[in-house]
Amino acid sequence: MYNAFTTNTALLFSPLQKFTGRRLLAVGLLVGVMLFPGASFADGSKTMSKGSGQVSKGSVTLSEGASQLLASAGRSAVNFVVDSIEVAGDIAEITLVSAAKTSQAGVTVSVSVSASTLTSLAIAAGTVINMMAVLNESQAQILSYLLLDGTRVLIFVTQTGSTLSIVSEKL
Amino acid sequence: MRSIYVVVFCTMVLTGQVLAADKGSGNGCDKIIFGPQGYIKALQMSSKLSDYLEKKHLSDGTSVVLLGRAGSNSPSTRFTSKVSQYWSYTHAGLAYREHPFGQWTVVHLLNDCGQKSSIYQESLSKFFLDDPYEYKVVVAIPDPALQAGLHDLIVNKNLATALFNNSTYSSVSNPFNTQRQNSNEYILDTLTAAMAHMAGNRTVFTREQAKDYLHSSGLVKKVSPERVKVKGIESLGLALGFGPENATLDDHPRSERRDGAVSMVSVGTLITFLQDTAHLLSTTELALQDRSKASDTTYQQ
Numbered sequence: 093m094y095n096a097f098t099t100n101t102a103l104l105f106s107p108l109q110k111f112t113g114r115r116l117l118a119v120g121l122l123v124g125v126m127l128f129p130g131a132s133f134a135d136g137s138k139t140m141s142k143g144s145g146q147v148s149k150g151s152v153t154l155s156e157g158a159s160q161l162l163a164s165a166g167r168s169a170v171n172f173v174v175d176s177i178e179v180a181g182d183i184a185e186i187t188l189v190s191a192a193k194t195s196q197a198g199v200t201v202s203v204s205v206s207a208s209t210l211t212s213l214a215i216a217a218g219t220v221i222n223m224m225a226v227l228n229e230s231q232a233q234i235l236s237y238l239l240l241d242g243t244r245v246l247i248f249v250t251q252t253g254s255t256l257s258i259v260s261e262k263l
Numbered sequence: 264m265r266s267i268y269v270v271v272f273c274t275m276v277l278t279g280q281v282l283a284a285d286k287g288s289g290n291g292c293d294k295i296i297f298g299p300q301g302y303i304k305a306l307q308m309s310s311k312l313s314d315y316l317e318k319k320h321l322s323d324g325t326s327v328v329l330l331g332r333a334g335s336n337s338p339s340t341r342f343t344s345k346v347s348q349y350w351s352y353t354h355a356g357l358a359y360r361e362h363p364f365g366q367w368t369v370v371h372l373l374n375d376c377g378q379k380s381s382i383y384q385e386s387l388s389k390f391f392l393d394d395p396y397e398y399k400v401v402v403a404i405p406d407p408a409l410q411a412g413l414h415d416l417i418v419n420k421n422l423a424t425a426l427f428n429n430s431t432y433s434s435v436s437n438p439f440n441t442q443r444q445n446s447n448e449y450i451l452d453t454l455t456a457a458m459a460h461m462a463g464n465r466t467v468f469t470r471e472q473a474k475d476y477l478h479s480s481g482l483v484k485k486v487s488p489e490r491v492k493v494k495g496i497e498s499l500g501l502a503l504g505f506g507p508e509n510a511t512l513d514d515h516p517r518s519e520r521r522d523g524a525v526s527m528v529s530v531g532t533l534i535t536f537l538q539d540t541a542h543l544l545s546t547t548e549l550a551l552q553d554r555s556k557a558s559d560t561t562y563q564q
Contacts, residue, residue: 138314196433226306235306238299243559248302256306258314258392260385261364263424 120249150205151247152237157199161190162237168251169222169240172201173216184210203239203249213246221246286535292376292508295394297528298559305553308398309387309548312388315402316360316367326360327410329403329450329537330369333395333532335556343524346531349401349546355450355530356390359418370423377508380432380444382423394560399550402556403534412457426452434510435491437495438528439483441515444477454536455482485539488526495523510547 098129106231154162161170172188179185184207190199197213203222205213215221250256297305310515312330317497319325331352338353356371364384371390374380391398417423438448452473459467459476467476475482493512498520499532501508515525 226303228310229307233310235310236302238302239285240299243298245297245299245302256310256388257365257386258305258388259365260383260389263370263382 352530
């Protein structure tokens with residue numbers, strides 16, 4: 093007796109029907125995979141924990157000239173060049189100098205990060221880095237700085253002593 | 264046979280389409296890349312919140328607060344009860360000022376991937392660095408006694424992970440049993456445990472014990488769950504294993520699934536719970552002037 097579950101269904105289809113059925117199933121699987129991103133009815137996810145050096149902790153010290161340069165740039169990024177990278181133990185000290193030829197001497201930025209962060213950033217002496225100040229809503233206070241490769245955020249750094257850090261620990 | 268393919272196809276597509284509408288904070292599995300705007304908005308929001316919390320601390324000693332933030336998509340089409348005016352905040356955490364990890368540390372549950380989740384302690388900036396669809400936050404301040412109870416439970420007794428107890432994650436977990444747990448249910452369990460300790464029941468340490476206490480003490484009557492719409496096709500899709508891995512309905516009673524609306528804890532539920540147990544001092548909402556979603560955040564599968 094015919095039974096849909098025991099009969100070899102391949103024998104029941106014409107080539108055209110087989111094609112249509114397989115195509116439907118394949119499209120269904122494809123659409124299914126594409127459209128099942130996960131529900132978020134009521135929750136936060138830990139997606140960014142798998143980010144790289146993007147959220148690494150770092151601190152920054154700016155010369156007075158660099159502070160003025162970044163403050164005057166407002167929301168725009170300023171070009172710097174990596175002048176030197178010094179690694180001592182687990183700490184890497186990156187010194188940036190302004191890329192502007194007209195810039196005064198002494199416009200330097202010193203960024204302190206972990207050595208592992210430096211590895212993930214893949215930067216070397218001579219690399220051009222954009223730096224942007226993050227201002228508060230009223231644009232009156234600098235909250236932190238972003239170091240960018242074009243529009244890609246390389247690292248987020250706060251001024252030494254800032255309480256605005258991006259830190260996370262799994263318990 | 265062909266009709267079976269069609270049914271399977273339709274079920275998958277419809278389940279996917281409906282659930283895709285909830286795409287937001289993601290399923291936890293995808294790597295997220297923040298652009299400058301994502302950082303700027305998260306930092307501005309946390310700076311605004313931090314300023315507010317410090318003012319409150321200086322004025323009345325507030326040191327523990329419940330925070331509710333938006334997810335990555337509006338739940339307006341999903342939430343049918345819309346419990347309290349804070350129903351649109353979909354993720355909660357408790358922030359402790361005097362925390363060894365740092366001032367105003369948020370302790371909360373996050374979905375790692377699929378059915379896995381963990382408890383995290385994080386700074387305020389990190390709390391907002393999660394691609395919310397709106398940069399806004401609601402701050403609910405419990406009364407000083409509950410603040411002290413929460414501080415004792417989480418900071419002094421270090422019971423944050425006990426109240427999680429390696430639970431299995433579902434974004435629509437049933438708040439009335441212990442089969443699954445989501446981030447907001449974790450906060451409900453934490454609040455319940457703190458209330459148990461305040462009432463002299465100092466043997467409540469785990470989420471299972473907290474749930475027992477919720478039922479035995481009658482506090483369960485103060486829980487006003489949000490009702491999440493689940494269409495029949497979704498229910499079928501989830502049962503067949505087509506749905507997202509971080510959502511399941513198997514911990515909900517058949518009657519709820521049949522009715523097409525399942526119970527879960529929203530931020531509105533938590534604030535109403537505090538209010539109905541007479542532990543709520545005040546609520547405040549804060550938002551960025553431009554509260555819109557950061558446009559330069561991308562996901563990498």
